[in-house]
Amino acid sequence: MTGSKFYNGYLHVNGEERVVHFRAADTLLTVIREGLGLTGTKYGCGNGDCGACTINVDGWPQKSCLMLAIEAIDKEVLTIEGLNTTPIQKAYVEKNAFQCGFCTPGFIMNAHSLLTLFPDADEQMIQDWMESNICRCTSYQEMMEAIHSVKKG
Structure with missing residues (x-):
């Protein structure tokens, strides 16, 4: 087994294009908090029940614990910051x-x-x-x- 493959990609977050380094299995929540240092988005339940991780993706609310970071490529992501x-x-x-x-x-x-x-x-x-x-x-x-x-x- 070779381990997890990492990707470099661009995410449009809060009006800026940001370079991120992530695994295919990383949630958008993890990349926002740990990769970009935007800690206003909170980890609560991890399964979409509480809404503490809610962000906006292309104008719509999205629970970032349920979305993979790779799914956010080419989308507009807005956090509380x-x-x-x-x-x-x-x-x-x-x-x-x-x-x-x-x-x-x-x-x-x-x-x-x-x-x-x-x-x-x-x-x-x-x-x-x-x-x-x-x-x-x-x-x-x-x-x-x-x-x-x-x-x-």
């Missing part, structure tokens, strides 16, 4: 929509995609989208207030 100071981030602070903050980047990335893709989302759509992430220590009410405070329409 790439948002800088967006209205949804400011709203999370203003509405105190976090406690420990571990899950917050995933929630913000999910909400950012929702509000970008569906600025007129109704209450049911917002609830459906936000159910894909889990928080263990805060009230979801503040998160919903943050989303509604920046929602258009």
Whole structure:
């Protein structure tokens, strides 16, 4: 057995083309955190249940623990570090929509995609989208207030 084969490739992350070195089996989460040093994307459950690793791929929320890095080649990847100071981030602070903050980047990335893709989302759509992430220590009410405070329409 010859061992794992490594690849060099380019990923478009937060508006920049980045050279990455990875194995074919590496998740996008691993490459983002360990290869690129972008630690805002969190490892939570490792199986797609919690949403702490949520990023945006071509504008859509994606749980990076479920996506291989090789699948992200030629796609636009956006992490929490790439948002800088967006209205949804400011709203999370203003509405105190976090406690420990571990899950917050995933929630913000999910909400950012929702509000970008569906600025007129109704209450049911917002609830459906936000159910894909889990928080263990805060009230979801503040998160919903943050989303509604920046929602258009």
